[in-house]
Amino acid sequence: MELEATDERFAYLPVVLSGEVYNNNARVRSTGANDYWESATVRPDLVLADLIEIFHPRLQADHHLIYYRKLK
Numbered sequence: 001m002e003l004e005a006t007d008e009r010f011a012y013l014p015v016v017l018s019g020e021v022y023n024n025n026a027r028v029r030s031t032g033a034n035d036y037w038e039s040a041t042v043r044p045d046l047v048l049a050d051l052i053e054i055f056h057p058r059l060q061a062d063h064h065l066i067y068y069r070k071l072k
Helices: 002-006 008-012 044-055
Strands: none
Touching: 002 008
């Protein structure tokens, strides 16, 4: 997992062991700019939809994550 490469102690956290770690860097431009800090500030509805998808995936059958991605 990407977190384990940062610090091996992360490997022992329950959320890491279950594979349910997300980050808000799904839309990073080639220049390194993270779109979360740009367009998400004016689209809280999309951020909320992403969070609902992460915490309650059965509530939104047709939503695909926009700003967040599941870490490998």
